[in-house]
Amino acid sequence: MRLDVVTIFPDYLTPLDLSLIGKAREDGLLDVRIHDLRDFTHDRHRTVDDTPYGGGAGMVMKPQPWAEALDHVLALDNPSGAKPRLLVPGPGGRPFTQALARELALEPWLAFACGRYEGIDERVYDHAREDLGLEVSVVSLGDYVLNGGEVAVLAMVEAIGRLIPGVIGNAESLVEESHEDGLLEYPIYTKPSSWNGRDVPSVLLSGNHGAIAQWRHEQRLARTAARRPDLLHASHAGGADGGDLEI
Numbered sequence: 001m002r003l004d005v006v007t008i009f010p011d012y013l014t015p016l017d018l019s020l021i022g023k024a025r026e027d028g029l030l031d032v033r034i035h036d037l038r039d040f041t042h043d044r045h046r047t048v049d050d051t052p053y054g055g056g057a058g059m060v061m062k063p064q065p066w067a068e069a070l071d072h073v074l075a076l077d078n079p080s081g082a083k084p085r086l087l088v089p090g091p092g093g094r095p096f097t098q099a100l101a102r103e104l105a106l107e108p109w110l111a112f113a114c115g116r117y118e119g120i121d122e123r124v125y126d127h128a129r130e131d132l133g134l135e136v137s138v139v140s141l142g143d144y145v146l147n148g149g150e151v152a153v154l155a156m157v158e159a160i161g162r163l164i165p166g167v168i169g170n171a172e173s174l175v176e177e178s179h180e181d182g183l184l185e186y187p188i189y190t191k192p193s194s195w196n197g198r199d200v201p202s203v204l205l206s207g208n209h210g211a212i213a214q215w216r217h218e219q220r221l222a223r224t225a226a227r228r229p230d231l232l233h234a235s236h237a238g239g240a241d242g243g244d245l246e247i
């Protein structure tokens with residue numbers, strides 16, 4: 001997968017050089033390119049923002065630098081003229097969920113536009129959709145406001161990147177994660193079996209894999225009911241093997 005990020009704070013994205021995402025880049029599984037929006041300005045101050053028409057507080061990101069930055073992204077190493085899916089992290093966008101991460105992990109090319117200030121001139125979205133033929137999605141990490149899209153891009157790239165085959169060494173660990181099948185994860189334990197007067201649940205030491213699977217499923221249901229009842233659907237009522245289980 002190719003990932004392009006346009007931002008006025010390229011250094012914010014240096015964590016993408018680290019850890020699993022960094023290794024995936026070295027292994028050629030991810031091709032990440034960071035672009036400084038100010039490189040597409042032409043004034044001495046490299047201006048990317050201006051006051052909002054209609055008045056109001058704050059500043060708005062100017063359309064011209066964005067249009068030139070997007071043109072640059074589309075032209076760079078792209079002889080086939082392929083089109084990326086453009087994602088704009090923003091409050092009030094489509095909720096970013098594990099399901100959306102899975103959907104995006106199937107895309108060959110994603111481009112992220114990091115907004116700042118009060119946001120990006122609306123004509124940039126129109127230009128991207130109508131003139132550049134891009135699919136544009138505003139995507140929200142949650143119902144809160146950040147100072148810019150960079151932090152959201154770090155989170156989204158990690159959530160998406162780890163789903164790409166080969167990025168996580170043990171694909172097994174992707175299966176029973178929170179939200180992967182709509183339930184939260186079960187409690188986990190490691191050695192020692194007794195610590196600080198607290199013991200690991202005996203079923204986990206029993207070697208009875210059926211009982212362990214059932215216990216874990218029950219724990220996932222209970223934890224989801226307690227913390228995220230909104231995620232709990234009747235379809236989860238069955239036991240680990242799909243049998244009947246009262247919840």
Ligand SMILES: COC(=O)COc1cccc(COC(=O)c2cn[nH]c2)c1
Pocket residue numbers: 088089090091092093114115116117118119120138139140141142143144145146147148149150152
């Ligand atoms: C509609 O798109 C935009 O406004 C893009 O421009 C901006 C402006 C300010 C801040 C942000 C960062 O995104 C969030 O705050 C955000 C993302 N997820 N949850 C909160 C983006």
